Amino acid sequence: MKTQQNQMKREFLPVLAATVAILTSAVTGVAAADAPPNRTLGFVVRDWMPAVYESKFIDECPAGLNISNDEIWWRSLSKAERSEKTQDGLITTLDRWFLSKNRGPNGEDVCINPEVIKDDPPLLTVEGATSFGVNLDGNVDGSATPKSCRHDNFSSPAGVPGIDNQLYRLIGCVYGFRDQGVIEINANEMRRTSGLAMILIEVTDVDDARNDDDVTVTFYRSIDQFPLDSSGQVIPYSSYRIDHKDDGPRYGDSLKASIVDGVIQTSSGDVRLPYYGNYNYLHPVIRDMQMTLEITDDGADAKGMVAGYYDLEQYLYHTGGLGPVITTGNFSCPAFFEAAKRMADGYPDPETGECTHISSAFEVKAHAAFVVHPEQTSKMETAER
């Protein structure tokens, strides 16, 4: 009897598994081995954060994490100066950010004019060997190439050598950029509630939503805000119109890509993307950008990584304008600026030889979305009745 039962199980279970697989495919829509509607997949990026590799005991930062701009300023003051500048202590810690920011010799804002201070303690940077990211310059020894400056490479957590991620080296020992750090959490929250700089990802020419060796991935900016559910979470499968001007989309760079088992892997290319966070709006071109995006089985969500050379000037504009977040972000603006210049490893200036970009990697989380083009809006009959 037992043998018979086992025999039945052997015959039945594969059938059951196949049935479940078919069902799953049908439920999710995108998991099916069919083309999605209009041969298109769409996503809206919910989270965009620098990919920071963190070890259990912060071994990557052997000298510890950086102290804040405020703390550096505070330590430089005598007790009498502290009393004078804080109205005898009435201006509390979190409200001193603007005082510490304006600590230049002539009261300059040291985050906007970081070069006016030269004697801050140097920024503590990552000294570990492991990082997220990709090999952007094509070599594994960190030597200079026509499009990169000499730098130290990382290995990926899986042991792949040649990982270029100097942004991680720059920010990895700054508390505000690490997991649960206020800088990127605040930026995400501001994007979520303001609807600014929302990135849309559209995958076209899709014949098979799970496996297709030739698709096109295009990046747009949305003019519509996230719809949120009652708990403040983004609701998937919403429609977003792309930001469009007279002669076409304001953003709309494309990369060729493939899909393997639900993972989208783009080729490399220059892509302009919008960014908003901590009161700053950027529109950097990420050079040699490539993206890996894994779609969940139910098709409702996706997560992955974007890597490329980030425009350093734009990045420093962003970090210099963090405002009050700098207090809790914990770094010295002048030291950060000096280190960033030193870490830059991409696209040397032909005249000075200084690199203008910094290798980077960002974690992205996205939701399934419908990307609406202007021609769709104008073609569809509206019904204002």
Place this chain on the structure above:
Amino acid sequence: MLISRMKLSFSRTACVAVAVFALTACGESEPQTGGVPPDMRRVTVEQYRNVIHDVFGEHIEIASRFDPLVRTDGLFAIGARNALVTPSGFEKFYNVARSVAGQVVNEDNRAVLVSCTPEDASSADDACSRHFFSEVGRYLYRRPLTESEMETAVSAANEVADQFGDFYTGIEFGLTGLLVTPSFLFIVDETEPDTSSPSGQRLTGYAKAARLSFFLWNSAPDEMLLKAAESGDLHTEKGMTRQVDRMLQSQFLARGVRAFFEDFLDLEKFETLEKDTIIYPAYTVKAAESAKEQLLRTIVDHTVNKDAPYPEIFTTRSTFVDSHLGRVYRVPVTRPDGGWESYEFPENDVRAGILTQMGFLSLYSHPGRSSATLRGKAVRELLLCQKVPDPPGDIDFSLFNDPNAPSRTARQRLTVHATVPSCAGCHKLTDPIGLGFEQFDGIGQFRVAEQGAVIDVSGDLDGNQFDNAKSLAQAMHDSPGVPACLTNQLYSYAAGRAPERDEREFVRYLEASFAESGYSLQALLRDIATSDAFYAVTQPENGDDGVRAASLNDKTKQELGS
């Protein structure tokens, strides 16, 4: 459209075809009915709002709720006949009346809404007051004010104007008075002697106009209809037909049709609809509002704009969506910032018709899961006019709700009922229909599995087999009970009561005529609105003058009288 109707007619069962031939193809005239005693119906909130907006403008805000009506025989329109005005209910009417009157005479509106200018705004102006109340009172009461009513309004206005030193304050108080009288709050069947009628009575022209207007437009008569009433045109077939045809062409017809279907489909339930948003993140209050609006837009577009056959509301792929519904249906919308757009579900889509829309599917589900029983019951009771008995009070839900039970799908859980005789009797009426919608969760999102198990959506509707919601919708489309139910309920809605025994033949006549028209709702509206039966009355009961005094309780009558 015509071909579609012909197909539809031929696809009907033989009994309907026979009825068509028997009653209409042979030129059968409208069966005689005996009429009913005159009565009165309280206006609904929507009717109140429509009348005020029609008379004074859309900008007049009406921010209050009145006492609810009791849904009777499947319609609030019937419950309105038995509505009482309680002291607290009267207070609500009074507060709204004060608010409306205050807005009418405020400095922004008085120049337009008060059609005469007093000689001295700091005192009473009898002529101007009389002019105002004569004009406005005719619209509000749906007839000219009697001399007594006019004197009451004018003298009240004059007295207050003199007391407060402000003509407009007087108008405000006088208008408030008009807005809380039974003649405004109730649609009254006023009658007059008629020697040509078997009962010796008929509705007055104004009463006919009101009945007609509230039926087709869900509001009070307009100027042309009042003039037709005044001239006696509504007592002639030609005059009545002219007015009905004019009203059917009006933009206000959509408002009337919406009102009927809101009542017919019991859409007031949306006001208390709740869902577990942890389970259904796409459900929001806005989404629920959109779901109701989608149902009504679909129906109005289908029956009014397109004049398409009524049964096709169960199979049409055409509808309207907004951003909230786009997330539930997982379809793109071109106006994510708001607004409606037409949408047609693809031919191979699982959805077709109003029963696969979020409105129906979410309304007849539990807060955290779907319900084949509630959906099946709604189909039976609302759309087929069949009564499903209430469940017994001693139901043991332990088997059905056992979280450790091996059953994963609703069908598996509901088979428990088949083993309990006291449950099986009703559930065999509801569940075979409702299980056809199980591929839609508690808010109408599509799924093919529940807890990993395939959902079987086959079933039958009174012998017609179906294998999914779409073929169930087709079975509804083909069911002779669907147009029959609509006909009965539409006539009940129009008359404010269920058909009397001697009206059954008339209702069958309407059904046959409806079929012959290719199930044009507009044709059915016309048949009812131009019929003699719709207006037939007998002698008032107890010698009343047409106003059934029992509709107001004694205390309220005293308050109104004072």
